[in-house]
Amino acid sequence: MFSINTRNRHGIAESKAGIVSKLGYTLLYAVLIAVAAMQLFPLVWLLFFSLKNNQEVFNLPPLSLPMNPRWENYAKVWSSGNIDVYFFNSVWITVAATLLTVVLGSLVTYAVTRMKWKGSSFVLGLFMVAMMIPVHSTLIPLFSLFSKVGLTDHPLSLILTYVAFNMPITIMILLGFYYALPKEVEEAAIIDGCSVNRMFIQIVFPMTSSVIATTAIINMIYNWNEFIFVNTFISSDNYKTLTVGVQNFIGQYTTDWGAIGATLMISILPILITFLFLSNRIVEGIAAGSVKG
Amino acid sequence: MDKVLSNKKIIALYVLPSLLLILAIVYIPIVLTAYYGLNDWNGIGAMTFVGLDNYMALFVDATFWNSAGHSLLLALFSGISLILYLVVAMVLAAKIKGANLFRKIYLIPMLLSSVAIAQLWLKIYHPTNGVLNSVLESLGVANPPAWLAESSLVLYALFIPILWQYAGFYILIYYAALKNIPASLEEAAKIDGANALQIAWKIKLPLVMEVIKVTIVLAVVGSLKYFDLIFVMTDGGPNGSSEVMASYMYHQAFRAYDFGYGSAIGFFLLVICLAVTWVIRKLTATKDTIQYS
Numbered sequence: 001m002f003s004i005n006t007r008n009r010h011g012i013a014e015s016k017a018g019i020v021s022k023l024g025y026t027l028l029y030a031v032l033i034a035v036a037a038m039q040l041f042p043l044v045w046l047l048f049f050s051l052k053n054n055q056e057v058f059n060l061p062p063l064s065l066p067m068n069p070r071w072e073n074y075a076k077v078w079s080s081g082n083i084d085v086y087f088f089n090s091v092w093i094t095v096a097a098t099l100l101t102v103v104l105g106s107l108v109t110y111a112v113t114r115m116k117w118k119g120s121s122f123v124l125g126l127f128m129v130a131m132m133i134p135v136h137s138t139l140i141p142l143f144s145l146f147s148k149v150g151l152t153d154h155p156l157s158l159i160l161t162y163v164a165f166n167m168p169i170t171i172m173i174l175l176g177f178y179y180a181l182p183k184e185v186e187e188a189a190i191i192d193g194c195s196v197n198r199m200f201i202q203i204v205f206p207m208t209s210s211v212i213a214t215t216a217i218i219n220m221i222y223n224w225n226e227f228i229f230v231n232t233f234i235s236s237d238n239y240k241t242l243t244v245g246v247q248n249f250i251g252q253y254t255t256d257w258g259a260i261g262a263t264l265m266i267s268i269l270p271i272l273i274t275f276l277f278l279s280n281r282i283v284e285g286i287a288a289g290s291v292k293g
Numbered sequence: 294m295d296k297v298l299s300n301k302k303i304i305a306l307y308v309l310p311s312l313l314l315i316l317a318i319v320y321i322p323i324v325l326t327a328y329y330g331l332n333d334w335n336g337i338g339a340m341t342f343v344g345l346d347n348y349m350a351l352f353v354d355a356t357f358w359n360s361a362g363h364s365l366l367l368a369l370f371s372g373i374s375l376i377l378y379l380v381v382a383m384v385l386a387a388k389i390k391g392a393n394l395f396r397k398i399y400l401i402p403m404l405l406s407s408v409a410i411a412q413l414w415l416k417i418y419h420p421t422n423g424v425l426n427s428v429l430e431s432l433g434v435a436n437p438p439a440w441l442a443e444s445s446l447v448l449y450a451l452f453i454p455i456l457w458q459y460a461g462f463y464i465l466i467y468y469a470a471l472k473n474i475p476a477s478l479e480e481a482a483k484i485d486g487a488n489a490l491q492i493a494w495k496i497k498l499p500l501v502m503e504v505i506k507v508t509i510v511l512a513v514v515g516s517l518k519y520f521d522l523i524f525v526m527t528d529g530g531p532n533g534s535s536e537v538m539a540s541y542m543y544h545q546a547f548r549a550y551d552f553g554y555g556s557a558i559g560f561f562l563l564v565i566c567l568a569v570t571w572v573i574r575k576l577t578a579t580k581d582t583i584q585y586s
Contacts, residue, residue: 024489028384035381036398039461043401045424046413062424104314107307115307116299123308130319132570134518136539137563140546140556141325142318144336164318167311196303225406227521232547243406247525250412257416264409271404279397286400286462287469 050074050261057257073262081252082237083266086245091270093155093241094223097162101219102212104163105170110200112171113178114186124171131168135228143232157233158241162223170215173285177211214285217278224271242267323563329556336552347557357558360529360536363448367537368516370452371459375508378460382467383493396468399461407458407521414454415441415526441527444534451535455522459515463508470504471497506577513573514566538562 049057050073051066077083111117112124142161143152151157181204189199205212230244237245246267253259275282330347332340351357381399385392402410417424420439429437440450474497482492498505520539523529529536529544536544542562546555 025389028387028389031381031384032389032395035460036395038457039399039402042413042417042457045417049416058422062427104311108311111304111307114298115304116295117301117304123312126312126320127315130315132514132567133319133323134514134539134562134566136518136520136542137326137559137566138319138322139543140329140552140559141322143547144329144552145317145322145325160314161318164314167315190297196297196300200307221404225404227407227525228543243408246406246412247408257422260412260416264412268405268409272401275397275401275404282404283397283400283465286403287465 046261046264049257050265051258052261053258054256070258073258074266077249077253077259077263078266081249082240082245083242083249083263085238086240086242086249087266089155089239089245090224090241090243093158093162094220097159097166097223098216098219100159100163101166101170102216105167105174105215106205106208106212107200108167109171109174109178110204113175114183114204115196124175127168127171130165131172135165139228139232142229146233152233153235153239154233155239158226158229161229161233162219162226166219166222170219173215173218174208174211177208181207214281217274217282218285220274221271221282323560326556326559326563329553330560332553332556334553335550336546337550340553343553347554348561350554351557351561356533356536357538357541359533360538360541363535364517364519364537364539366448367452367455367519368513371456371512371516372509374456374460375463375505375512378463379467379505381460382464382471383497385464385468386471387489392468396461396465399464401461402458403462405458408525410454410458411522411525414522418450442531444531447527447531447535451523451526454526455519458522459512463512466504466508467501470501474500502577506573509577510570510573513569517566517569518562538565 045062048063048066051069051071052060053070056064056066108123108127112120142157146152146154146157151160185203185207186199189203194203224241225243226241227243230241231247234240234244237248240248246263249263250260253263329340331342331344333343333346334340385395389395416422418426418440420426420437420442425440426437438446441447478496478500479492482496487495518539519537520543523535523537524540524543527535529540538558539562542555542558545551545558549555
């Protein structure tokens with residue numbers, strides 16, 4: 001009798017908890033979906049109006065589908081103006097700066113974690129403290145230094161600054177990975193008479209390829225979107241990257257919303273496509289890079 | 294083996310290029326910023342040493358203190374929204390199906406360039422054709438405001454896209470930290486009769502406290518030096534009502550050609566960022582860190 005009673009009471013409690021948790025989960029999902037809608041809505045709207053003409057943008061509801069998608073908006077902005085030049089500048093400057101950063105960053109991280117020398121922790125500290133320094137505080141002297149050596153309006157001014165300012169976060173992400181790397185392989189290689197250079201190139205660099213990919217992607221995102229240095233250092237259209245080029249270009253099209261939308265879409269598509277294919281790596285990389293800070 | 298790994302030439306080869314670069318691009322410019330701030334200089338002609346005049350002028354410059362106030366307000370808003378992001382991350386980490394998809398969607402705005410985001414939100418806020426006012430009008434609001442043209446509204450209108458841009462980043466950091474908490478702790482608490490709120494407040498929150506401190510520093514310092522969206526969307530206007538410290542520095546140096554004064558602002562920005570980092574770290578320092586691994 002007694003035992004049945006308890007089982008009963010237990011059963012009632014359980015079903016009650018079931019209802020509560022179902023309600024709870026629905027509520028949780030509602031919150032998550034609302035946040036997702038807020039994050040996506042402006043972008044969906046952008047995609048839609050990039051495929052409309054002004055009349056459709058202004059007279060139809062904002063989220064109405066573009067019935068006859070006007071792809072000519074894209075063709076128009078790509079061929080008129082300098083968008084193609086800006087685009088390829090963005091591509092090669094991003095790639096060059098990213099490659100330099102991960103290679104130089106790997107060399108430093110290797111020397112700091114694997115090699116034995118006085119001052120290694122001091123040098124590492126110099127790189128880490130640089131992370132706290134606002135780029136704006138270096139803007140005026142960098143501008144005057146680059147003018148003095150003839151590097152203003154030169155892509156090298158961008159590449160050098162991107163490499164320097166992305167070096168700390170790159171080393172920080174690599175560091176955790178290097179510390180976890182087993183030393184046995186390298187020890188065996190040294191006993192066999194392998195030189196440090198060969199060991200770095202043939203053993204360590206390939207072993208770290210996954211974390212290098214992560215840091216490379218994070219570097220790419222930063223470099224592709226960088227604004228203030230391009231805006232300050234580069235004045236001629238031949239060297240501008242998309243971020244600043246798009247800004248000037250839109251000035252000429254203030255009333256053609258379809259053209260503006262298409263220009264913006266072109267400037268964000270490469271990152272969105274990269275994200276579509278490599279989102280796990282990017283998400284993990286950003287999480288790893290920031291939590292350790 | 295130690296001999297191989299302490300080869301001075303190789304260490305120099307690996308470390309020096311990056312070290313010289315970071316000294317030239319980050320550390321030397323900081324020293325120069327402080328020095329330029331002691332001079333009267335238009336960026337081209339000769340410098341005249343004026344001692345602390347620029348720094349003194351800074352303290353009685355009402356426009357500067359207004360912009361500092363705006364930066365501080367942004368820091369306050371960013372700090373408060375961290376609570377919201379933490380709640381969303383807790384929901385996301387509560388064994389929810391599709392959590393991975395949600396955190397990826399949330400991150401998308403953070404991948405886009407500030408110029409694209411700024412242009413997009415300029416369109417959202419457009420007084421006659423923007424999404425926001427179209428929706429308000431369809432809801433029966435007769436004269437919706439011109440969000441970015443009214444000095445009492447512009448700052449708050451700018452905060453929304455800034456918070457929107459970084460929401461996914463902080464949610465991701467919190468999510469990663471929460472996922473690091475071993476499930477056994479939560480199970481043990483449940484057996485002891487703790488409800489979801491108690492588990493969140495008394496178990497999860499203390500365990501992610503270290504990460505919360507990092508995000509507070511990131512959010513506050515990031516806000517104090519914030520520049521991009523404000524520069525593109527309003528350029529500090531109307532009438533300085535959305536000017537922040539970094540944009541004021543830019544205007545003084547590159548528009549008013551007062552590089553000395555601009556540098557003084559730049560140096561102040563650096564000092565305040567480092568000081569705030571230090572103060573937040575001190576205030577939130579705990580003697581015993583909780584171990585849970």
